[in-house]
Amino acid sequence: xxxxxxxxxxxxxxxxxxxxxxxxxxxxxxxxxxxxxxxxxxxxxxxxxxxxxxxxxxxxxxxxxxxxxxxxxxxxxxxxxxxxxxxxxxxxxxxxxxxxxxxxxxxxxxxxxxxxxxxxxxxxxxxxxxxxxxxxxxxxxxxxxxxxxxxxxxxxxxxxxxxxxxxxxxxxxxxxxxxxxxxxxxxxxxxxxxxxxxxxxxxxxxxxxxxxxxxxxxxxxxxxxxxxxxxxx
Amino acid sequence: xxxxxxxxxxxxxxxxxxxxxxxxxxxxxxxxxxxxxxxxxxxxxxxxxxxxxxxxxxxxxxxxxxxxxxxxxxxxxxxxxxxxxxxxxxxxxxxxxxxxxxxxxxxxxxxxxxxxxxxxxxxxxxxxxxxxxxxxxxxxxxxxxxxxxxxxxxxxxxxxxxxxxxxxxxxxxxxxxxxxxxxxxxxxxxxxxxxxxxxxxxxxxxxxxxxxxxxxxxxxxxxxxxxxxxxxxxxxxxxxxxxxxxxxxxxxxxxxxxxxxxxxxxxxxxxxxxxxxxx
Numbered sequence: 001x002x003x004x005x006x007x008x009x010x011x012x013x014x015x016x017x018x019x020x021x022x023x024x025x026x027x028x029x030x031x032x033x034x035x036x037x038x039x040x041x042x043x044x045x046x047x048x049x050x051x052x053x054x055x056x057x058x059x060x061x062x063x064x065x066x067x068x069x070x071x072x073x074x075x076x077x078x079x080x081x082x083x084x085x086x087x088x089x090x091x092x093x094x095x096x097x098x099x100x101x102x103x104x105x106x107x108x109x110x111x112x113x114x115x116x117x118x119x120x121x122x123x124x125x126x127x128x129x130x131x132x133x134x135x136x137x138x139x140x141x142x143x144x145x146x147x148x149x150x151x152x153x154x155x156x157x158x159x160x161x162x163x164x165x166x167x168x169x170x171x172x173x174x175x176x177x178x179x180x181x182x183x184x185x186x187x188x189x190x191x192x193x194x195x196x197x198x199x200x201x202x203x204x205x206x207x208x209x210x211x212x213x214x215x216x217x218x219x220x221x222x223x224x225x226x227x228x229x230x231x232x233x
Numbered sequence: 234x235x236x237x238x239x240x241x242x243x244x245x246x247x248x249x250x251x252x253x254x255x256x257x258x259x260x261x262x263x264x265x266x267x268x269x270x271x272x273x274x275x276x277x278x279x280x281x282x283x284x285x286x287x288x289x290x291x292x293x294x295x296x297x298x299x300x301x302x303x304x305x306x307x308x309x310x311x312x313x314x315x316x317x318x319x320x321x322x323x324x325x326x327x328x329x330x331x332x333x334x335x336x337x338x339x340x341x342x343x344x345x346x347x348x349x350x351x352x353x354x355x356x357x358x359x360x361x362x363x364x365x366x367x368x369x370x371x372x373x374x375x376x377x378x379x380x381x382x383x384x385x386x387x388x389x390x391x392x393x394x395x396x397x398x399x400x401x402x403x404x405x406x407x408x409x410x411x412x413x414x415x416x417x418x419x420x421x422x423x424x425x426x427x428x429x430x431x432x433x434x435x436x437x438x439x440x441x442x443x444x445x446x447x448x449x450x451x452x453x454x455x456x457x458x459x460x461x462x463x464x465x466x467x468x469x470x471x472x473x474x475x476x477x478x479x480x481x482x483x484x485x486x487x488x489x490x491x492x493x494x495x496x497x498x499x500x501x502x503x504x505x506x507x508x509x510x511x512x
Contacts, residue, residue, distance in 0.1 A: 055511070056507055070336075071336050074333060085325045085327075087326055101237045101241070102333050103334065
């Protein structure tokens with residue numbers, strides 16, 4: 001079986017008027033880099049949170065590797081939230097030990113090497129680092145895992161273009177080819193070159209799930225251009 | 234994984250808790266020193282003290298600070314534990330906590346155990362501090378009225394002193410003291426579970442989670458108090474008067490605290506697994 005994620009009739013309603021994800025059904029395969037694209041409020045982060053067990057669906061289900069979100073899936077999913085979620089009073093080296101303790105697939109030497117490449121001192125406390133450097137540390141921790149699924153929520157939004165290139169290079173070079181990456185972002189132009197497939201979301205509903213090659217072939221334009229056309233205001 | 238969670242929870246709390254303990258030790262030393270002034274030695278001799286020096290005033294002021302510090306450290310430790318739980322579970326750090334490959338039971342138990350341990354350590358140290366201060370005062374008072382040291386007097390007269398304490402506090406046997414330890418542990422775990430439960434109940438609110446947590450904390454405390462003082466106390470007093478029931482009110486309070494702790498635990502587990510909504 002090549003399916004990694006199975007989403008069936010998934011709905012998340014905060015209240016009767018506020019439906020963040022609406023009756024979504026989707027199956028995602030292994031070994032793909034998938035762009036999760038949509039305007040603000042389209043339900044990207046809500047979907048991601050449900051996949052990580054941080055939100056409980058109102059209806060429907062998600063299965064990752066055949067399991068509902070729980071301890072088994074969390075052991076195999078590497079998640080980068082769109083927030084600075086690490087303890088600011090800890091040193092980077094302490095965070096490496098923390099990840100090593102909890103994630104069996106965490107490769108500490110790989111993380112140390114990436115920190116060295118970026119000139120980040122492991123003895124630095126998180127609170128002394130700039131916002132961009134904190135985001136790089138978070139990404140390094142996530143990408144140093146040998147996970148089945150990487151879910152990255154806006155990994156390049158808060159950093160400069162040079163760092164963006166490094167981050168994308170890090171993502172491409174450090175993921176297991178058997179694994180899949182779900183990459184949620186607004187900055188389609190910057191990531192288009194690395195994507196295999198894209199998901200378009202609008203008002204919590206699935207608008208499109210297709211391969212990048214198919215979109216280019218069928219629409220005769222880039223994903224970025226097609227996105228702008230579909231979501232034109 | 235529970236062991237690892239406890240280890241990291243302990244590591245992330247020990248610095249602040251140790252600072253509180255060091256502060257308590259410093260205040261105990263200053264509290265003891267505050268009695269070593271002319272004012273107190275004259276007072277212990279039974280003399281009137283009219284001309285107070287700056288040192289005497291400082292000593293009295295230090296004693297006031299000592300009392301505030303003891304109360305402050307105990308309340309402060311509860312507030313610190315509450316803030317630490319909130320940050321780790323329901324703020325941005327919660328994104329990491331709730332995506333660790335551990336069960337919700339392990340997350341709750343690790344917090345409950347480490348929080349209870351620190352609270353009990355701080356309470357025991359606060360009691361020890363008071364004992365040291367009282368001993369220090371008694372030693373000064375003893376030295377101005379008697380010859381020799383207080384410690385040698387206590388050792389020489391230990392049997393009569395212990396008998397007097399047992400009589401004063403109506404302690405039937407020392408096993409009573411031994412059995413008060415589980416009561417203390419239950420009371421500590423109940424206090425910490427109330428904080429954890431209130432913070433978790435606060436997550437049910439859409440926008441005012443912190444306010445809802447504070448309201449929940451006071452609501453739980455009021456409900457516990459109402460059951461304890463309005464329902465259980467009269468029932469036990471009536472039973473005691475009618476048939477000399479020896480199952481005391483204190484024991485019933487322990488049972489009530491255990492029940493509330495268990496209810497709050499499973500309620501928190503249910504909310505984390507079924508209603509979690511991290512923003």
